[in-house]
Amino acid sequence: MTTFSSLLQRKEDRVLVLTINNPGKRNAIAADLYDNIRTALAAAADDPDIGAIVLTGADNYFCAGGDLELISKRRGLNYEARIERLGHLHDVVCKLRDFPKPIVAAVEGGAAGAGFSLALACDLLVASADAAFSIAYVKVGLTPDGGITGLLAQSLSRQLLTQLALTGDRITAEQLEHHGVVNKLAAAGQAGAAAITLAARLAQGPLHAMASIKALCRHAHERTLDDQLEAERTAMAVAQGGAEAAEGIAAFLGKRPADFASLRRDDAASGTAAG
Template sequence: MSSAPVTLELAGGVAWLTLARPERRNAIGPEVARALRDMADRCADDARVRCVVLTGSGRFFSVGGDVDLFAKAGDDAEATVLDLANSFHAGIHRLATMAKPLVTAINGPAAGAGFSLAILGDIAIACASAHFTSAYSALGLTPDGGASWWLPRLVGLRRAQEIMLTNRRIEAQEAAAIGLVTRVVPDETLIDTTREIARSLAAGPTTAIGRCRSLLLASTTQDLATQLDDESRWIASSASGAEGREGIAAFLAKRPPNFIAK
């Protein structure tokens, strides 16, 4: 296919990444995985990008890995899937650790690797018709895309066990109730709601937000003393930086802060 498997549109400091294989229900194959990795690198490295939105095209967010590819690989399935997973995971890791916020706009069903992508956002906005399925064990497979790492942290181990082992379908409203996503909105308002949130984040203190992301990720693996040391170091550095000075000055002057460098 000549069209890009993942498209990027930059507007007002917000980079919109769109999975662009609607005819394949945005399945994750090698081309999509490589494109997502490359786009994630571009967004992370481009100073013009202050917030990233990830969404899907068509009726689906993503049905997950390209099962047809797995079947066609035959005896080479292990090497094929390993290459795909490694490429996909490079993009996942960059999106999760970049110093910029990530919003996922879940425009339809998300399963397997698509499920992993959907729950990756710092803010995950689902349309009312979206639903979620782990799907892996139904195919005799194990998770990828970080699902086994994110899911227990979002919904707790007990719920994560049920979701991953039974593959039951989770409707959008339940997903919000258990913390799998941030919010559910009507289908017709998904893009407008996401745009409003992304613009607000893009106008915010990007450096501080990036450091918040790092602290939240680190909190799951390090002890309290180390976390407190990191908090001390980052808040001191932030207070002396341009964003901190602007935020404090604006607060004292009772005016809106301007965090975007001129």
């Protein structure tokens, strides 16, 4: 296990598990967390032995969001400096969203504020049935950031999103599953294991095809149907000519499991990147 001041890393076969590690503050975001996540993602993107990532939190809690002691110190900064600091969170949200390999959030206990944003930026979300989530900014006189309103607006009605943001009230994992935000509920204490199982399945898939699928799904809400049809046509034309399709179709016709992992190793040897 590699230990950073705010992030732990370990591998479970082809799955990289990243654990936010600030348990004394319910894994509130430490000053160096964003840099550590960026470094870990950059290394994982180029590692052919990593097919998927799980993002979770230490000691049965995902992330309580921003550390108010650190945030209070930023009140003394000028506007431009505050804008620059906030850009680090937004950059990490985009890097999680745009990462070419699948990322599964595993939420035990709960997630609040920017911690909620980090979970939503992942491709899939597994949560323990007793977990709770909140957009808690209003309770300390702040406004949402980290893309949380945009990410939740893809699944929640404007009225419910506004209620959660204006009140700071908690919403349960079961309620979020009902609204399609949570993909899978797990028993208390089992969200991490369930997320690793899901990520391990995804890690066996075709890397380039999955990167294209992620991009198509990410933009589907904002494009017109005509634009999405064109994006799908382009992606399909590229995929049909690729080695992954050759292997996948041959495996299907030959009634054998597809071996996409060997293609990843070939890509790494030739310096080919996914995406």
